[in-house]
Amino acid sequence: MTHQTIRISLVIWERLLKSLNAALFTALLCLGLYALLTNFSEARGALGKLFVKLTQIESFEGFNVKAAFKVDQIAQSTPIYQDLPAEMKDMLPEDIRSLRAAWVERLLYVGDxxxxxxxxxxxxKMSEGYHADQHLAADGLISMKDSREVKAQVLEDMRQAKAKNEAWPNGEPRSCYVTELTKRGRNVKTALVQFLRAGFAAATATPAAQRDNARMKVADMAR
Incomplete structure (x- = not known):
């Protein structure tokens, strides 16, 4: 085996390790988002924090190979990104990067x-939820509108609870509101779901499909 052949082999091996590292990292992120979306109550908070930590990491070390990962890749790898006008394409990565753990969960469950x-x-918990909504609204991802109807319903719930001598520890509602995703918010949520779907499909692929995909990647890198 010539020196040139050895050098090419090492380059291909290094690229393969980078791909494997990136694939593992992406799969972990996607599985975390999947659990968050499927409402595993005990895991949601921890997974939300994990999501934010992962999306803030730009690189990590594994097998002595440095593999880069940026939040921009979440946006740019999704179908919705390709269909957005130029000004919205610039906003999507920034909007995803601005999210914090509590805000991610809050955004995904708007309307529910x-x-x-x-x-x-x-x-x-109520205070944190309200502050998360305020931040999402300030960032233009959701709208918050005062709702007299919701307040009337909550006051009736309180009245009935007191009539039955049931606990009502939160006192009277000072104000009530409804939230709705804005266009930018829908883009962010759609991008996260599409990224999750692609990653989860890859993570749950059959061993044969995974081997075929790995061989295709190696062949592409060798070209």
Whole structure:
């Protein structure tokens, strides 16, 4: 085997290790998002924090090979990114990068969060949810609109609870509101779901399909 052949083989091997590292990293991120989306109540908080930590990492070391990973890749690898006008393409990576753990969960569950209110004696979870909504609204990902209808429903719930001598620790609702995804918010949510779908499909592929895909990658790198 000539020196040139050995050098080419090492280059191909290094590229393969980078691909494997990136694939493993992506699969872990996608599985975390999958658990978050499927509402595993005990895991959601930890997985949300894990998601943010992973998306803030630009590189990591493995097998003595440095593989780069950036949040931009989440946006740019999704079908929705390709269909967006230029100005929206610039916004999508920035919007994803701005998310924090609690905001990710809050964004994914917009419209499925029950009656949203600011209570007289709100507990920590309620306060954190409200502040997350405020940040998402300030970033232009959701809208927050006051709702007298929701407030009336919550006041009735409180009245009925007190009539039955049931606990009502949060006091009266000071204000209530409804949230809705904006166009930018829908783009972010769609991008995350599409990224998850692609990664989960790859992670659950049959061994034969995985081997075929690996051989194709090696062949492409050798060209």
């Amino acid at each position: 969060q029950g009656k949203l209110c600011v209570f007289e004696f709100a507990d920590q």
